[in-house]
Amino acid sequence: MKFKKIIYARKFDGNPKVSDFEVVEYHVADDLKDDEFLYEALYISCDPYLRLLAHTYVVGETSIPGYQLSKVTKSNNRKYPVGSILVLNVGWRSGGISNGSDVLYIRNDLPSNVPLSAGMGIFGMTGLTGYYGVDRVLRPKSGDTLLVSGAAGAIGSVVGQIGKILGCRCIGSCGSEEKIKFVKSIGYDDAFNYKTESVTEALQRLAPEGVDCYFDNVGGDFASQVLSHMKKRGRVAVCGAVSSYNATEPARALIMQPMMFLKSIVMEGFNIFDDIPPHADEMYAVLRKWAEEGKLKQYEYVTEGIESLPSTFIGMLQGKNLGKTVVKI
Numbered sequence: 001m002k003f004k005k006i007i008y009a010r011k012f013d014g015n016p017k018v019s020d021f022e023v024v025e026y027h028v029a030d031d032l033k034d035d036e037f038l039y040e041a042l043y044i045s046c047d048p049y050l051r052l053l054a055h056t057y058v059v060g061e062t063s064i065p066g067y068q069l070s071k072v073t074k075s076n077n078r079k080y081p082v083g084s085i086l087v088l089n090v091g092w093r094s095g096g097i098s099n100g101s102d103v104l105y106i107r108n109d110l111p112s113n114v115p116l117s118a119g120m121g122i123f124g125m126t127g128l129t130g131y132y133g134v135d136r137v138l139r140p141k142s143g144d145t146l147l148v149s150g151a152a153g154a155i156g157s158v159v160g161q162i163g164k165i166l167g168c169r170c171i172g173s174c175g176s177e178e179k180i181k182f183v184k185s186i187g188y189d190d191a192f193n194y195k196t197e198s199v200t201e202a203l204q205r206l207a208p209e210g211v212d213c214y215f216d217n218v219g220g221d222f223a224s225q226v227l228s229h230m231k232k233r234g235r236v237a238v239c240g241a242v243s244s245y246n247a248t249e250p251a252r253a254l255i256m257q258p259m260m261f262l263k264s265i266v267m268e269g270f271n272i273f274d275d276i277p278p279h280a281d282e283m284y285a286v287l288r289k290w291a292e293e294g295k296l297k298q299y300e301y302v303t304e305g306i307e308s309l310p311s312t313f314i315g316m317l318q319g320k321n322l323g324k325t326v327v328k329i
């Protein structure tokens with residue numbers, strides 16, 4: 001069978017360019033060994049961490065890594081029969097053979113009121129990361145003020161919804177007026193455009209009493225500035241630092257330690273690879289229930305065709321997306 005994958009063709013210099021990627025065809029024999037299955041990609045995820053990892057890629061060799069939602073089309077593996085819907089860690093490729101070692105999550109039982117792509121969004125890495133960061137790291141009390149950067153993105157759109165379910169007052173930061181409207185439409189109480197208003201002006205206006213919890217998707221100076229607006233014993237969940245991923249110069253940021261010790265702020269990093277797997281099934285059950293009750297929705301930015309992965313990825317890093325960025329294959 002013939003499939004396509006995307007390889008790292010030229011070294012990124014700052015913002016990636018479409019010409020830094022190449023689409024390559026490959027063949028897979030469909031005679032399966034014991035325990036193997038053939039899968040075909042349904043949706044491929046575009047994630048900022050793929051830019052962060054680029055220093056590990058080998059030009060001309062590395063297939064771009066990442067997650068996809070796939071369907072099993074032929075199987076010699078009893079655990080994953082034909083028709084299984086799986087989240088696989090196999091990178092940007094349209095299909096192939098697996099022995100099961102690439103399976104992250106089985107998503108055969110998605111609620112009927114969500115799109116299939118939610119298997120990789122609110123019920124995949126995005127939803128699990130957002131839920132873990134709010135519920136297990138920030139542990140907000142009802143009535144707490146929760147600030148979320150990157151609020152209009154994949155993780156941000158989930159975190160705002162979860163924050164509201166848990167009774168928080170949610171404030172988002174994002175990069176355009178359109179995004180402010182979007183985040184308010186999905187439940188955020190308020191939002192500001194970090195490109196046109198400073199953190200200090202915005203938080204003096206929107207959270208004059210201070211922020212209890214900060215879910216940090218962007219890092220850098222934005223995150224350092226937020227600490228001055230936190231309440232005593234505020235909590236920070238460090239999820240990502242997308243403001244620095246395309247940087248060509250070392251980033252400069254305000255030294256944050258004085259604010260941390262003066263306000264007894266607790267900051268905790270976490271990641272999908274190490275922290276979430278032991279809790280994934282139990283958290284999926286909660287997310288699934290919220291979705292069935294109509295409290296949690298998948299918001300997404302979808303493009304089509306494996307060839308559009310590079311431009312979609314570049315667009316996501318530049319802020320083109322509302323919600324989770326996926327490519328339908």
Ligand code: NAP
Binds near residue numbers: 046047151176316
């Ligand atoms: P996303 O927010 O859907 O997309 C990236 C967004 O970053 C863009 O839409 C853009 O929105 C924003 N952005 C780009 N440059 C920026 C800058 N200089 N300053 C501030 N914002 C900027 O991506 P996501 O998948 O939800 O990921 C969000 C963060 O979570 C990333 O840092 C990612 O690495 C992290 N993450 C961590 C884990 C983990 O295990 N810890 C798992 C998944 C994701 P604007 O238009 O608003 O600028």
